[in-house]
Amino acid sequence: MRKRFTATILAVTLAAAGLVGCGTPQSSESTTAAATTAAAAAEAAEGGSESEAAAETEASDGEITITYAQTSDVTSLDPRNATSTISAAMISQVFSTLIRTDADYNLVLDAAESYEVIDDTTYKFTLRKGIKFHDGEELTSEDVKYTLDTIRDENATYSLKSDFSFMYCEPIDDYNLYIKTDEPNSSTLLRLNYIKIIPKHYVEEVGDEEFNLHPIGSGPYKFVSWDTDEAITLEAFDDYFGGRPPVDRLVCKVIPEASARIAALEAGEVDLIGAVTTGQMERLQSLDNIEVVSRPSTRTAYFTMNTFGDSPVTDVRVRKAINMAIDRETIVQGVLDGYAQAVSSLALPIFEGFDDSIPTYEYDPEGAKALLAEAGYPDGFDIEMEGSFSGLSNASDVAQAVAAQLAEVGINVTIVEKDSDTLRDEYQAHTTSPLTFFSFGGPYNDINLITKCVLGTGERYSAWSDQEFEDLLHTMQSTVSGDKQAGYTAMQQYIYDNAPVVPLYQTYSICAYNKDKIAEWNVRTDEMLMGFDVVPVK
């Protein structure tokens, strides 16, 4: 009996092994992958005690390590797939671009020494000489061409394709090149910030998959290791064309939980954290060695109004009345503890072309009531509001505050929470609620992008369609040289006059750092959290 039992077990084990063996093409590779990961984990486990030891001896050999915490891991280290802000931020430290944005969202030259606008579709760039990739090879025009060519490649599916394939590169010689666009596009320079120059020789040699795991760039930091969902380690690049950065080693840890990030900062395990919520500010500010810093970002929270149905918001007077019935300042102070900037325009003051002479909707409940009466709603009406409120900090409270304010002018709001995928489908089918809460931002947001995505006909987050708007959008986007401001101003005025959207506030990025390790650091406007611009304590 026992023998038979043992035999059965053996047979079952063999059968199971056979089943596993069936997955031939992948299995040998993936086993290696798993084994490598296990080895890496073991190494990391050892490395942990080593790095603690290293931290203790820091004073003697003077190596400076700064550890910072992100909310989630990067999805890719290949710049052509790095659409998420977290990935883009990591990559910005490893790669360089022709032109980039600084912490204040100004365009500054990076790998390029100079540029000039030749015509509406052509820019001429001159590269700095002697820029080295991390493997010692020199960066030339060919690398820029290779980067843009692969993004544009018909058969490739890089994530950057749809937003960036409008441009291409024509090298003149090793250090001079043209960046050309299919159509005139006034956002080209800002978009170039996302085109990190990849080394043609290396990518061609090792292939995309290997490049993604072991990237080589020409930025201030060299890639050292990536432990998935755990940490990425970078090391200062001695030959960086902008000079060796002051921090020798950057470690970016992934800590998804907000309270855990703060605990890690308090325990001294990380030196810099992002995504601090307003509820935690008081506690952090009470700690002696912690500095809390905040700054308005490129992200705007707003309501779109669905003008396709037969709801009251199809009437421009109602849309204006809603804009006037909301007391944005009270929401910012009362709900967001002052950590946001009330705005009544999609054009943020940090954007090129922002015109402060355009009027905005001020809080005026009496005026709103008068407009509603004029539109035929003297007693107000019932309306639905929806949104994916979990995506943005305190958004659900904001929605309720807005609903309460609208109730005061007679508009009774029912709030419905939806997930963002459902909302996207509804935008496509033009079936969103009359009021839909959304936020839009990111590292290459500008007036062109936000107005197009939020109000353009057939765009993904738009519930509006208007031919005159489309013409203005086209003029604004295609004016590269000449009087750009006229287009921007006309667009802002048109949005004010037609009130197709209810802008609410510009969000803040809130970060905190350890003053014992970091002497100076600024929050970036573009929502990217990076450690490369840290000024360490000597």
Add this chain to the structure above:
Amino acid sequence: MTKYLVKRLFQSLIAVLGITIVVFLVLNIAGDPVTLMLPETASFEEIEALREKLGYNDPILIQYWRFLSNALHGDFGMSYNYNRPAWDVVAERIPATVTLALASMGVVLAIGIPAGIISAVKRNSVLDAVIRSLALLGQCVPAFWMGIMMMLLFAVKLKVLPTSGFASWSALVMPACTLGVFSAATITRMLRSSMIEIMSKEYIDVAKAKGLYGYVVVMKHAFKNALSSVLTIIGLQVSSLLGGSVITETVFAWPGIGRLLVQSINNSDFMVVELIVMLMAVVFVAVNFIVDVLYCVINPRVRLQ
């Protein structure tokens, strides 16, 4: 008995197949990942074109067949979020999850079994009351709260353990305890009631009457019999631990499968979600099968059937 085990194995395979159908259908109803593959700003035309190109407009049966045959060849598709094979993305997280599962199972057994036995043997004593209260507390306290409290105490105040991560063995202590406490409490309560029931059986009285030592009676006669009822629970706990713990992994930044699953659901990273759910299902089925085998080993009555 071989027949019984072969039958169980066959049933298990059917269960796994059924799970693939359910997972595939549910995810298909939820939508497709095409919007994720394109940046925020892509137009509807671009989305529709990619949908067509990748076959998301094909009839569902064809899509399912494609999915199943690829899976049988070890091809679980690409993770859209990571632009890498889904299997690679998941496989990287397996060591972390298995390590945590084993460690917390250790905690469960080290606390649950002795506590359950003591509580049953010293029934209605002060010790029993304390154990029962602690077990109740262990089941009531939410994992995220306990995790954060432990973090504040051991990492921030006492500075004896790291707050989070997977960097050293000491980092394993808090997540393993957080995860283990709940299951330990369950095991304690289960084992206690099952031991009490068995201790009132006649054969225990016989054993005692034979003059056997209390220790032998408790461990050899009572505990071994009580074990079979607890085994099912332990099996379930092991499978759910191996499937990754979403909350504990998130709180302690543990790079495991549970966190990946939630991220992938949020990002509609279909292939990864499908793979993880299937992996979990296979683990559940496999552990159940092993539990059945173990039943045969420890309980002769099952063997004879």
